[in-house]
Amino acid sequence: MLTDQDRTDHRFMAAAIRFSRRHLGLTSTNPAVGTLIVRDDGNGPVIVGRGVTAIGGRPHAEAEAIADAGELTRGATAYVTLEPCAHHGRTPPCANALVTAGVARVVGAASDPDPRVSGKGYAILRSAGIEVREQVLAAEAADQLAGYLNRSVNKRPEVILKLALSADGMIGRRGEGQIAITGEIARRQVHVMRTETDAILVGIGTAIADDPELTVRLPGLRGRSPARIVLDRLARLPATSKLARSAKDVPVLVAACPEGDAANRAELERAGVKFLATESFDGRVALPELLEDLANRGMSRVFVEGGADTARAFLDEGLVDRIALFYGPEAIGSDGIAAPIGRDHIPAGFALVREARFGEDSYAEWMKEI
Known part of the structure; x- marks a missing residue:
């Protein structure tokens, strides 16, 4: 039986998957990922930041959502349709960016088969004391990310x-x-x-x-x-x-x-x-x-x-x-x-x-x- 938290996680992950469609087909070699920053200050969960992989593939969705939420990211939950990246490129890994921004919890959907990422992004988050929940609406997210996968x-x-x-x-x-x-x-x-x-x-x-x-x-x-x-x-x-x-x-x-x-x-x-x-x-x-x-x-x-x-x-x-x-x-x-x-x-x-x-x-x- 689904708990209230399960239902909340499903609702916001479904919204993140829908949001990721905005740039489907426009992100070159990178996947079109969606990220929502959600916080609950006592009156129920509210979306305070949204991000989707930018046209051309950079910046990534997590960075866009953190920038949109600003200080409201601290203590919030991040819903990410694909495991946050863990490898250094031109910008720091998204997993590290979530740690630095102070999120309290990360809910992920599809797993990333890239060996530079697979499991490593979640490991970075957990080692920083962040609660991580994986595989929420994973099949629905994989459907959307099938090109990248x-x-x-x-x-x-x-x-x-x-x-x-x-x-x-x-x-x-x-x-x-x-x-x-x-x-x-x-x-x-x-x-x-x-x-x-x-x-x-x-x-x-x-x-x-x-x-x-x-x-x-x-x-x-x-x-x-x-x-x-x-x-x-x-x-x-x-x-x-x-x-x-x-x-x-x-x-x-x-x-x-x-x-x-x-x-x-x-x-x-x-x-x-x-x-x-x-x-x-x-x-x-x-x-x-x-x-x-x-x-x-x-x-x-x-x-x-x-x-x-x-x-x-x-x-x-x-x-x-x-x-x-x-x-x-x-x-x-x-x-x-x-x-x-x-x-x-x-x-x-x-x-x-x-x-x-x-x-x-x-x-x-x-x-x-x-």
Whole structure:
């Protein structure tokens, strides 16, 4: 049975996890951590300081929250969505900063697999006489931090496969390019999801057939558009495409192999498109090596949006970490393009983590344990 303290800790940790979403996708190689400073001076617990990892990754959330709370930090409780760091970089460890600020208690959520941190941050706090409680809403925090955790454990970004399916399990109609399967509310939700990633990835087939922009087109969030990546082994992306024409505004990275079209490649480079040096395997871009390179560029979350073949390639290689399926209410019929995945055939190892409705469309999300 939960105690009053348990319920209080869960409530404020849940708030810290929600707060950490503010900078999800904007913190480069560092995780988007949330920290709340909470104190109770006799009238119940009150948030007196808030912090989230700053854009670019510095300062860390703990430092931001301490600065926000000021002297009210002393004797308070800090709720942190990831174990406070314990290693010296350009700034002192966050665990030491919490000690210096005089917190009386620290409640942590997810564990940090980084060997420079794991267990060491909590040890610093305990050795200073600070009460520490670990693993509060750890699974919920790990869900939010999955990009960072994947980079730490698997040395590659978290791969999120998003598909829009018709009621009969199709993702398009043959010969028609992009067609609307879901409604406006669901499409807006996809744009929100884009803002929380480092890159959107599609195959060259989708890039040519649909000529997508792959940007965030919601008022106030246009500046949150992530990089766009095209799997394009032969460098066939048209220089007249929307992607190429917008490359100077929002980065476009083409994963091409040496055998690609040199003349078209030069034209794309003049338009501002950047190229990722990639290897091929069985006539395709080698995906594990590509993901390793993206992690080395600081990317933690890649949103795979385009094409049945591309989706199937990631699934076949076991490189998908999260599956996000939107279902529209209408069927497409016998001329549809069958989705490589669906509610009734989710790969082994994935667990359903959330469901929702967006207008007339339904949504379900599965996640694989890291």
